[in-house]
Amino acid sequence: xxxxxxxxxxxxxxxxxxxxxxxxxxxxxxxxxxxxxxxxxxxxxxxxxxxxxxxxxxxxxxxxxxxxxxxxxxxxxxxxxxxxxxxxxxxxxxxxxxxxxxxxxxxxxxxxxxxxxx
Amino acid sequence: xxxxxxxxxxxxxxxxxxxxxxxxxxxxxxxxxxxxxxxxxxxxxxxxxxxxxxxxxxxxxxxxxxxxxxxxxxxxxxxxxxxxxxxxxxxxxxxxxxxxxxxxxxxxxxxx
Numbered sequence: 001x002x003x004x005x006x007x008x009x010x011x012x013x014x015x016x017x018x019x020x021x022x023x024x025x026x027x028x029x030x031x032x033x034x035x036x037x038x039x040x041x042x043x044x045x046x047x048x049x050x051x052x053x054x055x056x057x058x059x060x061x062x063x064x065x066x067x068x069x070x071x072x073x074x075x076x077x078x079x080x081x082x083x084x085x086x087x088x089x090x091x092x093x094x095x096x097x098x099x100x101x102x103x104x105x106x107x108x109x110x111x112x113x114x115x116x117x118x
Numbered sequence: 119x120x121x122x123x124x125x126x127x128x129x130x131x132x133x134x135x136x137x138x139x140x141x142x143x144x145x146x147x148x149x150x151x152x153x154x155x156x157x158x159x160x161x162x163x164x165x166x167x168x169x170x171x172x173x174x175x176x177x178x179x180x181x182x183x184x185x186x187x188x189x190x191x192x193x194x195x196x197x198x199x200x201x202x203x204x205x206x207x208x209x210x211x212x213x214x215x216x217x218x219x220x221x222x223x224x225x226x227x228x229x230x
Binding site: 034042043044045091093095105106107109110111 | 150152154159160161162163164167207211217218219220221222223
């Protein structure tokens with residue numbers, strides 16, 4: 001299946017700093033990528049839908065000024081957690097659909113980024 | 119919007135027995151229902167999916183059934199093995215470029 005990569009896999013930062021997470025579709029183009037957050041022993045919660053060349057669509061309760069999303073190309077979306085605080089510590093996972101190659105709308109996930117804010 | 123309920127939250131079975139996980143959805147426009155398996159600290163992996171024009175789909179020891187009238191779908195794992203132990207998530211999505219909505223997950227433990 002299609003491959004989605006994510007970088008970094010782990011990050012530890014001090015409170016108040018900003019952290020950028022990259023999500024790449026390695027062998028296909030993704031006009032749309034999705035960003036999820038997963039707290040320990042909980043489900044995946046959709047944060048936002050990232051659209052190439054346009055503004056992201058945020059879910060209710062997700063602060064767009066805190067979680068900046070940029071989808072500058074068909075293979076790269078970035079999530080920046082600005083002024084991170086301990087409550088932002090979580091597992092962030094991106095996802096993309098390969099519509100062209102597979103001919104289906106199967107959604108593939110990146111390996112995730114574990115963010116720990118001290 | 120879509121709301122997906124998943125039961126049970128935890129499930130323990132003896133090796134070789136069957137496991138069944140059930141999900142219900144709220145949006146009648148949903149037409150795509152995948153199941154993901156997630157091991158600790160790893161990404162969710164698609165194990166099987168079903169679309170609304172099909173009532174049942176099987177892949178070796180895994181099968182999924184869909185009842186559109188009742189708006190529920192189920193995952194069936196037969197002849198369970200210890201490596202089946204993981205968290206399983208169901209999801210639903212309507213047509214178009216809409217994102218998946220996930221259930222809360224089921225932690226399956228297969229006891230050898």
